[in-house]
Amino acid sequence: MSSLDAKINQHFPGVVVRKDLVKAVKGNAIVPSYVLEYLLGQYCATDDEATIETGISTVKEILAKHYVHRNEAGLIRSNIKEKGRYKVIDKVTVSLNDSRDVYEAEFENLGIKKVLVDSGTIKKHPKLLVGGVWCICDIEYDFSEDGQSTPWVLLSLKPIQLSSLDYDAYLEGRKQFTTSEWIDVLMQSIGLNPEAFGRRSKLIQLVRLIPFCERNYNLIELGPKGTGKSHVYSEFSPHGTLVSGGEATLAKLFINNTTGKIGLVGYWDVVAMDEFAGSGKKPDIKLIDTLKNYMANKSFNRGTGPQGAEASMVFIGNTSHNVPYMLKHEHLFMDLPETYRNSDGQAILDRLHCFLPGWEMDNLRNDMFSTGFGFVVDYLAEVLRSLRSYDFSDRYQDRFTLSSDISTRDRDGINKTFSGLMKILFPHGGETEEEVEEILRFSMEGRKRVKDQLMRVDSTYATVNFSYQSAGGENQQVTTLEEEEYPAYYHKKINDEDDVKDVDLAAPEGFAAVKSQPVASAPQVILEEKHITFQENQKGVSYELLFGPYLKDATKITITDPYIRLFYQIRNLMELLELIVKTKAEEDEISVHLVTSRDEFKGELQDESFEKMRSSADTVGINFTWEFDETGTIHARHIVTDTGWKISLDRGLDIFQHYEMNDVFAFANRLQKYRSSKAFEATFIRYGGNQ
Template sequence: MKADISEKIRTYFSQMSIYKDPEKTNSIFAGRNLPAFVKDFLLKRYLNVQTGEIDTLGLTQFLDQVIPTVTGSVKDRIVSGQEVVLLARFIIYIDLVKGQKQFAIPDYGIKLREGIIPEFVYNKHQGELVDGEKWGIVKLCLLPDSDGKKFHVQMVDYKPFKPYSSVDINYLAEARQHFTTDEWMDLLLSAMEYDPDGFANATQKLEFLTRLLIFAEPRLNVIELAPKGTGKSYVFGNLSKYGWLVSGGKVTRAKLFYDKSKQQNGIIKNHDFTVFDEIQTIVFQEPAEIQAALKSYLESGKTTIDNNEFSSECGLMLMGNIPLNEQRRPISPKYFGSLPENFRESALLDRFHCFIEGWLLPRIDTSMIFKGWTINVEYFSEILHTMRTNNAYSLLFDQLCRFEEKADVRDSKAIKRIATGYMKLLFPQWRSINDVNKEEFEMYCLNPAIHRRGIIKEQCRNIDPEFKSRMPDVYLV
């Protein structure tokens, strides 16, 4: 990435900028498997913003206190009567029958039945300690149960992992005006921790950045098929605390949507996006029930589970591998043949909006890991999360485009959502129709949206010859 872009980042994002040095970072965090948004939060605390140097001694001491490398030591210290402070990922389950707020910290061996959140901590953080996965700094101690016969681990203090309580979209829009579109795309790639110079052209860059659409646009449903080594898992597992990555194993309808026996919402309820990684390795139990629930949810964001109506704004993504020929193109023109049999149905797949051609992307190697100044991942992910509820760009699309009469509703919704996502990502400075560069809108937003939805339609036709693959005409006003 050019030096002048780095200087612009430091000028216009001074409080949000961070110097990335992969070799040093890997050494500092050795033995601690942390996502990028946590690493950047910690690095920012010990960074000299003038020189980019990190106080490695101070950071290491802090890590030793709150993220110990020896898993068993945490339980040993708790059992010995010590109060333990951890920066950790934990899972909350509210048991309505028992009236208990329970938590588990899988990385340190604390099970759900062992952890209790007392009322005073829960009440202090109304709306924060809800069902699902959280990150935060927690203080733990061992206390006896009410009957005095058993013990439990109690969360006696909690600080949410939220370095940015709010982010200003207007500030982002103002800063964006100082970057060209090419420079902005490079900034976004560097924020994802990839070196823009590792991509051959703007087409590759846009393909890679398309992965971020589900971070910013609610209920966008995406399929990506790609060869191994293109960075799929890293993007969705490391850049945001608002997503959930399902990697292999068994998946049930209760786990995804709603568990009637536990009266607990599934992972789709409390996340911005859910990604099924290595879809070929995931075992879907009760496939007919899951398929029926998915069809309804993908269509409207709602489904009914055991007479309970379930709704969410979570986007879904299917990621899988696809065999390629020597020219790195799919061996078969029927891409969806790489999906599990339960997903090879046109009525289900037509409910997905967007397709990412992962074979167009470069294989990630060490030279592509970014080194230099960029915006930190935690700020970046908060911006994308905040964008989800901003409807200005959707309204702007309505002013810019009209569809041919009798256009298929699924096609028009898909095109609008993809194009709106691109506007949020690439052109946050467009606040009114007078701001819009229509040539760039067509090149970077509208045409890619039509193309990506068109692949879904074409592949559905490969499954069902009676399926109509023609895309509607879209006109710029």
């Protein structure tokens, strides 16, 4: 176990489980993770390996005996008949048969209907009436000659979810963890490996939990397929439901006027609409009108009087283009149905509190899933549900003040996202000013992305200054990441004439300035002293754009980086050597010297790799040498050239997030600009030298 795993088990005994156990017991059972973790929590909530092994066997036996597979439903029904009584795990939906004045249950996999349910069970578990609930049930077979009755009798029904919660114990446990540790605990709890994600990516993942702890929170996430956008809403909590966008009818979501039955928003904490995107879809205009009013006023009215509800709305959709394409040609909402982009639909978009950039997430890989310990998801779901009664939106107001230019609706969006993240990260308090500022900026960015794209859809929306002031009066501007990556496209109006010549010549913000020249001549690069900062997940970053102009014409280059040890770090160095080869004349020779630290365990790999690099570099005019710092005191990371430039790098050459190095068909493997960067800073200093 890692030290974090040990700490989780120490402070939250009995409510944590090793996350890879879900795969170990799932087999071919098509059930949500929270159902499996409920069972694992009963038998495997420990760090004792022997107990875990015994618990896994027990859970597997329970699933084998009692989980109903559709293709074995006939056998299970026969077992119930022959044994008289049998326990099953199935998804149960109940409806009122008003002609007989009784409640009747339908078992999804078992395939039996009209099973009588007493009113007390319905009062205790009203969600049975809408959407269905996974339950452990005792069923009896009692045949009768009466053709009107069913032989199936429901003896007991227990929804698979936590029966009690000690919230004070949760707060006490939280106090034992640093903020970084707690974020990693939550990442492992939702089944993700924190080591595969940077800080910003972790926050994006945790925003997906806000609808579970914040009432009437409106969230949209658009991005490529396969990034896990819907995973949390289908697997994480028994209090949320995921519906296909095509199945989200007015009657299903709000109220059926024929039966008077309240829809999903009346019973669930979170209603997530999957497959929301699709420019060819034509949603019902009445649904849009009702949805618009509900998102604004937390109530709906279909002629039976106003009905209030607390369900948060989540909209999930796939994008069909990359970000620069969308910004150049239309906007980031371009894949939504046209109905949501016209004057009526825009009102729904304007009521979104946060727009998550799903395009920043990589496709889920095996190494992204956690094998460590995390909360049993049902336990965390109950904690988040209990937090819905609190409001933490004022926790920044004694330290920071939002710009007066920000409207009430924009302010509400910022406050609700901020409140949700504070509940998730700091339910006990204790946050520092820096942590408050980080969450505030992130919350403002989520709402700014909504507003900026609305301004592109409809020019009548006024420009908003998304900024805030610290207690000292210092003004801080907030930008979105794509605004910094593609400034030429981001601020371009849809109906502007395309003028790509200047855009093609302009380097991304933060790189060496490029002075426009006539098309026939090459652009002239202007070298200057500067300090630049890059955000996590920023793309378009490469050694060529970052260093290339400053390495040109150098005959001697010294690289100081104590962390050229592991394979991916050595590969980074090789890619820098490739750049140096590209920038030099073929007939020139350049000396490149590396100062690094010797790895205590993989020193032989370093020696072998550096020797191969030296041999290969000799053939292309590079004299590559290296030395190991024996004192172990080097910490600074920089590149120094004999042309008078020193490039100081806080992360050295390690500026890229993990990518598939072995996938020769992945562009991120072949071209650096398609990789997501880590957060890092670079300072370019002119110190003299031979210029």
